[in-house]
Amino acid sequence: MRASRLVSLLLLLQTRGRMTAQELAEELEVSVRTVYRDVESLGASGVPVYADRGPAGGYQLLDGYRTRLTGLTxxxxxxxxxxxxxxxxxxxxxxxxxxxxxxxxxxxxxxxxxxxxxxxxxxFHLDAPGWFRADEPTPFLATVADAVWRERQLEVRYRRWKAPREVTRTLSPLGVVLKAGRWYLVAGAGERVTAYRVANILDAEIRDEPVTRPAGFDLAAFWREWTDRYESSVYTDTATVRMTTEALARMAYVFPPEMSRVARAEATEPDASGWVTTRVPIESVRHGHIELLKLGADAEVLTPPELRERFAETARGLMATYGADQGHDRGHDHA
Known part of the structure; x- marks a missing residue:
């Protein structure tokens, strides 16, 4: 413990230059008397540290005393x-x-x-999470990371989207990934390697059994392939949509990236009125309805018929709520 503190004291002096005993004591969370003893020990071991007396004084290393990294640009x-x-x-x-x-x-x-x-x-500052997203609670992230580092199997109780909702799995952890502010565990389950959302882990316990990493496993390469497969599997249907060029541009800000990317890539040239026709990947009719409502009257769904009919029902409902006569009647009753 003391050896580690001596190294920290030395590095503080190298990094910050002159520091008072009080400043060193606060940084190291020790007493000033302990700092005095540690400085004496450094001097006795040959470290050229000296003290300047007075109000502006403090401890300092002789100029040029530092370990240098060579070959670093x-x-x-x-x-x-x-x-x-x-x-x-x-x-x-x-x-x-x-x-x-x-x-x-x-x-x-x-x-x-x-x-x-x-x-x-x-x-420069790096801020990983996306906009308007609160941090996910991940109480077992440290346990997961520990299992990955120690190469030990992990028994988890996990919440998933399909029945049964809660399952227990014994996993072989291979890596941890931070994607858009969300943590994922990459692990083997039997012969299959896949990703698990850490926030969905309800309990986790490290086992004694070691993990055997697949030969040549590359975490970054796996993650690229897995995300590609995941996005392809999620968007199992498409909608044909007419929309204004303004709506097409707005998709980049309010739609999931894959939906926006495909829509912009497959859009036709604008017609005389400034409208384009394009294909938009959707997960389902319900999902397409929720997402495409973001474009309001700047978009018209052409296919599939079920999605177009759902928009027609929404339009009729909005007319019943916001129609001119309804608004006039409510205002008259209020008066």
Whole structure:
């Protein structure tokens, strides 16, 4: 414990320059007296640390005393400080580990590269979740990550969309993925490898049995293939829709990416009135109805007939609610 604290003290002085005993004590969460003893120990071990007396004084290392990383370019140093995303790291239970690693990295960089890394940190911030999404509760994320790291099987109680809703599975964890603010566990179940939404795990327990990783398994490659298959399996139907060019452009902001991408890729040239005809992937008639309502009167469903009829029913219902006569009668009664 003391050895770790001595290293942290040394790295703080390398990173921040002159620091008072009180500042060091607050950072290390120890007493000022402990700082005095630790500084003496560093000096006795050959570390060139000295004290400046007075109100503006403090402890400082001799100029040039630092460990340097060789072969690291300015761009590489800056990119390393973009790699750590504090929020997700904290969710994985690695927040303090990440902070310690960044402190060590920052302390070991030569002055010019350290300044460049600091500028990257000051000017770029990564925010993984999408807009208007609250964080999902993932109480078992740290357990899942631990099983992945230790290569141990994981017994989970899991909530899924089809009956039976709750199932118990013994999984072979292979990796964890953060996608648009949502955590997923990639794991083997028997001969099948698939992804499980961590927020749907109701209970998790690490078992003693080891996990044997498939030969040549590549987490990033698997995730690309799995997401492609998932999106293809979700959108099992299509709708033919006429819409204004403004509605087509608006789809990118209010529709799931796959629906917007296909619609924009397959749109015809605008006609004289500025309308296009295109194909829109949908999960079902109900799903298509909910999504395409976002376009209001700027879109007309042509097929399938069931979806077109559902929109006709919606239009009749809206007319009954918002029709001119109805509005006049309600206003008259209120008066």
């Amino acid at each position: 300015g761009d590489e140093a800056g990119s390393l400080f973009l790699a750590g995303v504090p929020g997700p790291a904290a969710e994985l239970g690695l927040g303090s580990v990440l902070a310690a690693a960044e402190l060590k990295l920052r302390a070991s960089l030569p002055g010019e590269l350290a300044d460049r890394a600091d500028r990257v940190r000051e000017r």
